[in-house]
Amino acid sequence: MEYLPDFKVVRPATVQQAVAAYAAHADARYIAGGTDLMVNVRRGIVAPQTLIDIGGVAEITAIDAQQNGGVRIGAGVTLNELAAHGLIAKEYPAIAEAARQVAAPTHRQVATVGGNLCLDTRCLYYNQSEWWRVSNNYCLKNKGEVCHVAPSGSRCFAAFSGDLAPALMVFDAEVEISGPNGVRSLPLSEMYNDDGAAHLKLEKGEMLTAVIIKSGDGWRSGYAKARVRGSIDFPLAGVAIALKRQGDRLSDIRVAFTGTNSYPVMLRKTEGLLQGPFDVDALTALLPKQITPMPSTFYPPGYRRKVAANLTRALARRLFEES
Ligand SMILES: Cc1cc2nc3c(=O)[nH]c(=O)nc-3n(C[C@H](O)[C@H](O)[C@H](O)COP(=O)(O)OP(=O)(O)OC[C@H]3O[C@@H](n4cnc5c(N)ncnc54)[C@H](O)[C@@H]3O)c2cc1C
Numbered sequence: 394m395e396y397l398p399d400f401k402v403v404r405p406a407t408v409q410q411a412v413a414a415y416a417a418h419a420d421a422r423y424i425a426g427g428t429d430l431m432v433n434v435r436r437g438i439v440a441p442q443t444l445i446d447i448g449g450v451a452e453i454t455a456i457d458a459q460q461n462g463g464v465r466i467g468a469g470v471t472l473n474e475l476a477a478h479g480l481i482a483k484e485y486p487a488i489a490e491a492a493r494q495v496a497a498p499t500h501r502q503v504a505t506v507g508g509n510l511c512l513d514t515r516c517l518y519y520n521q522s523e524w525w526r527v528s529n530n531y532c533l534k535n536k537g538e539v540c541h542v543a544p545s546g547s548r549c550f551a552a553f554s555g556d557l558a559p560a561l562m563v564f565d566a567e568v569e570i571s572g573p574n575g576v577r578s579l580p581l582s583e584m585y586n587d588d589g590a591a592h593l594k595l596e597k598g599e600m601l602t603a604v605i606i607k608s609g610d611g612w613r614s615g616y617a618k619a620r621v622r623g624s625i626d627f628p629l630a631g632v633a634i635a636l637k638r639q640g641d642r643l644s645d646i647r648v649a650f651t652g653t654n655s656y657p658v659m660l661r662k663t664e665g666l667l668q669g670p671f672d673v674d675a676l677t678a679l680l681p682k683q684i685t686p687m688p689s690t691f692y693p694p695g696y697r698r699k700v701a702a703n704l705t706r707a708l709a710r711r712l713f714e715e716s
């Protein structure tokens with residue numbers, strides 16, 4: 394870890410002020426809980442001259458039930474607040490379970506929904522101190538020219554490892570974004586690129602203000618993750634499932650993953666699972682072409698693929714039986 398470099402901190406009180414402050418300062422960066430960003434600053438990976446601290450922006454800190462049955466979650470809501478919220482715990486257990494498993498209790502006290510959805514991708518050649526990275530000639534994602542994971546390739550395969558994204562995606566989440574060109578919204582699943590070096594489709598100066606999820610009524614949901622240290626660790630693989638059961642069949646199922654690809658993956662081609670009696674092997678058979686970890690962590694891709702499949706199998710069975 395390096396000493397903290399000099400930087401200026403600006404504390405806006407509204408979204409409008411935050412966006413304006415970003416535009417007014419060269420090399421600015423939004424900071425919420427800081428539990429992801431400050432680690433990268435201490436490692437010398439990023440050195441923003443100005444931090445726009447959005448922790449005082451009150452308008453992004455509420456969780457509001459919507460008239461149509463959905464819920465609007467402010468980007469500044471902390472993970473502890475999210476996990477403890479009555480409606481979330483009752484109607485959206487996958488979200489509460491995912492929030493509860495992020496990092497450790499002290500992180501979750503300040504870590505936010507927006508920061509979790511926008512956190513940087515991870516790789517064993519990247520999440521290292523400056524002296525470690527320089528001795529390796531850096532890498533494609535940061536200051537270098539070669540990807541040590543796939544040296545003949547021209548892109549970065551660092552993994553997206555946020556726990557919340559898949560849990561929100563199974564409830565058809567949309568994100569609300571404010572920026573220099575106004576306000577826009579898009580499905581959360583479309584906010585990511587399949588590129589570990591540029592995984593967010595946010596324009597310069599854009600800020601996430603809220604996530605809106607559809608009604609969880611009638612869905613049975615859950616989140617499961619595997620990590621090395623149970624008390625504090627990113628997922629080797631994480632899976633969120635929401636399903637609806639009708640007799641021995643599924644009437645609907647949504648499955649999403651984290652920790653495996655450079656973006657949170659919404660599993661495609663699940664329609665076939667609704668045809669006959671629920672077949673968990675048919676579900677896991679969909680994974681190999683879509684869940685594609687690379688050797689970017691200490692744990693080999695084959696192992697992470699198996700972990701993802703086993704988590705999926707166990708969680709899907711449990712949710713189906715409980716329905
Ligand atoms: C030891 C350790 C273990 C961890 N384990 C996990 C884990 O198991 N699972 C997990 O998901 N995460 C983990 N994390 C990462 C981090 O703690 C969480 O992802 C947390 O939710 C990040 O939120 P934050 O508010 O602290 O983000 P910050 O650090 O403030 O910001 C993260 C990034 O998002 C950007 N950002 C923040 N808010 C916004 C916004 N509203 N709009 C646009 N951009 C924004 C920032 O500019 C920055 O690039 C871990 C971190 C540590 C240090």
Ligand code: SF4
Binds near residue numbers: 534540542543
């Ligand atoms: S996947 Fe390659 S380019 Fe990306 S962080 Fe790892 S080594 Fe660097």
